[in-house]
Amino acid sequence: MLEKNFSDIYTKFKMSLYSKVFNQNVKAEDSLSSMEVLCVEVIFALGRPTINEFASFAQLSAPNAAYKVNNLIKKGYVNKIQSEVDKREYHLEVTDKYMKTYGVTYDYIGTVMKRIRERFSPEEVKELEEILGVIDDELMPEVKLEEE
Template sequence: MNMKNKDNILAEIVKKTKLHFFRSVFKNYHASSLSLGESMILEVIEYLERPSINDLVKFLYMSQPNVSYRINVLQEKGYVTKNKSVEDARITHIILTDKYFSYKRKKNELTARVLRNVENKLDEKEREYLYENLDLVNRELEKELREFLR
């Protein structure tokens, strides 16, 4: 691997997975009934793990009526449910449904297939090393994202 590729390998991986994601969203637009914006909101909901409507308003820099409308559309399409907080009935959490996770599995087929292909080319020690390093990258990305979101 030359130095240029080494410096940009993560960017290249992200670019290729995003391209696959966008293509799958557009290719399956009618089958999934999701727009690109709805797909992105679902990704945010998954990342934020059971966010409230207010959490989404803050994260997406959108108005509360706009977020509520989009959540209602996603609920009508069967990708999310709304759950009132037991502690505070004014708070509604957004929960992803099995329909979303089925959509996500289909969307993530490429990365799962690529990882299986890579695993098949490595011995046990190399696979362990690969996952340790991928976990390190993941933790660093998480740290950077948390800083960005503050």
């Protein structure tokens, strides 16, 4: 039952994103392919990665990753920001344009969290926070995201 419930929740969040991707009224030149949406989602999840960090996580060659990133920059969904520490290094950042157009799935997370707080006691919410924290910090070591 635990596996099914968790799988159902995960699927609902994914389906929320997919629905937004398929139902956007975006000019043809601004629309993103499913692969491009995945690339931007990875960039967002990694928290301002370099192109090499993105390439490594996505298991892409550096030239292939650079090509994908450059297309996303041209469409206005990703920016390259020069590092203040090492001027030779650039970090990737998701733009407001992406968040407004495709990032509405994050609004859904907020909606669900609000409903959780309304449905459960503060103690139950605190316990859920702790359980999710343990899952994130300890039980999923294979997936490394932004510096935690």
